Amino acid sequence: KQEVTQIPAALSVPEGENLVLNCSFTDSAIYNLQWFRQDPGKGLTSLLLIQSSQREQTSGRLNASLDKSSGRSTLYIAASQPGDSATYLCAGWNYGGATNKLIFGTGTLLAVQP
Amino acid sequence: EAQVTQNPRYLITVTGKKLTVTCSQNMNHEYMSWYRQDPGLGLRQIYYSMNVEVTDKGDVPEGYKVSRKEKRNFPLILESPSPNQTSLYFCASSLSPGISYEQYFGPGTRLTVT
Numbered sequence: 001k002q003e004v005t006q007i008p009a010a011l012s013v014p015e016g017e018n019l020v021l022n023c024s025f026t027d028s029a030i031y032n033l034q035w036f037r038q039d040p041g042k043g044l045t046s047l048l049l050i051q052s053s054q055r056e057q058t059s060g061r062l063n064a065s066l067d068k069s070s071g072r073s074t075l076y077i078a079a080s081q082p083g084d085s086a087t088y089l090c091a092g093w094n095y096g097g098a099t100n101k102l103i104f105g106t107g108t109l110l111a112v113q114p
Numbered sequence: 115e116a117q118v119t120q121n122p123r124y125l126i127t128v129t130g131k132k133l134t135v136t137c138s139q140n141m142n143h144e145y146m147s148w149y150r151q152d153p154g155l156g157l158r159q160i161y162y163s164m165n166v167e168v169t170d171k172g173d174v175p176e177g178y179k180v181s182r183k184e185k186r187n188f189p190l191i192l193e194s195p196s197p198n199q200t201s202l203y204f205c206a207s208s209l210s211p212g213i214s215y216e217q218y219f220g221p222g223t224r225l226t227v228t
Contacts, residue, residue, distance in 0.1 A: 034217060043204060044219040089157070093211075101147065101172055102206075102217060104157040 002027040002094050004105035012111040017080050021108045023073040023090035030092035033066050033073050034102070038087045047088075048075070080112045116141045118220035120205050126226045127195055135190045135223050137205030143218075145211040146188040147172065148180065150201040151222075157204070163188055164211060195227040 007022045023033070032051045036044040048057045048064040050073065056065040063076040073090055087109050091102040118139045127133055139146065147162035149172075159172030163182040177199055179191040188207075192199060205220040 036219075041222075041224075043221040044206075046216050046218065049216045091157075091217075101159045101162060102157075104149075106156050 002030075002092070002103050004090060004092055004103050006088075006090060006105040006108050008108060009106065010109040010111075012113060013080055014113050015080060015082060017112075019077050019080055019110075021075040021077070021088050021090075021110070023075070023105050025071045025073075025092050025103075027071075027094075030068065030071075030094065033064075033090060033092045035062075035064050035073075035075050036089045036091065038089060038107075040086075044089065077110075080110075082112045082114045085110055085112050116218070118205055118207055118218050120203075120220040120223050122223060123221060124224050126228065128228055129196055130194050133192050133195060133225075135192075135203060135205075135225070137188045137190065137220060138186050139188075139205075139207040139218070140186065141207065141209070141218070142185065143207035143209050144185070145209070145215075146182065146205065146207045148178070148188070148190050149204045149206065150174065151204065152201050160190070160203075162211075195225075197227050199225065200227050201225060 003026045005024050034049045035047040038044050050057050050066040061078040066073045087107045089107045090105045094103050121136045144165045148160040149157045151157045158174050160178050161180040163169045166185050169180050203223045206217045208215040208217045
């Protein structure tokens with residue numbers, strides 16, 4: 001059964017620091033990986049989508065990488081700001097056969113202190 | 115504006131009273147799905163739909179029904195709600211369930227069943 005784990009579960013950093021969030025999955029049959037941000041009581045906002053054939057994607061201060069062989073993805077946030085405080089979720093597509101779904105990680109709660 | 119909308123955003127109801135949560139997308143997406151989010155359990159898929167008139171169970175379908183009569187709408191029906199269905203519900207859509215497409219999420223519906 002595919003499981004997606006995120007480490008750390010919570011992280012508090014001072015403003016300006018660079019940080020890395022980790023995501024690991026148990027089954028290499030992940031076809032792409034998507035990172036989301038969720039603000040308290042709100043929906044999910046898509047940050048980056050890495051396709052299976054890609055190794056990384058960048059958007060502004062965010063960079064996400066995907067290593068299927070090791071079953072890992074990382075989200076790098078440069079020069080963190082208080083507005084980055086949120087829960088970050090990674091999710092992988094399990095596609096084909098009887099299932100077609102996103103499998104979500106457990107999330108990392110990020111707090112950036114001013 | 116491209117978006118996924120859900121209604122209502124908040125709902126408090128009593129055990130056994132049938133309810134419907136609507137979901138609509140204006141992006142001509144083929145794939146739609148419903149998730150519930152619970153503390154400590156993360157996001158879990160309830161049902162998904164690959165296209166009109168094609169629906170299938172996700173991980174936690176018990177107590178829920180869906181229909182997909184038109185491409186843009188994917189309502190979630192609780193025929194006889196119970197307190198264990200108290201949760202935060204999200205509808206999502208993507209162009210296709212395939213490997214290249216980003217998932218877009220609605221703002222969420224917070225349901226309380228007393």
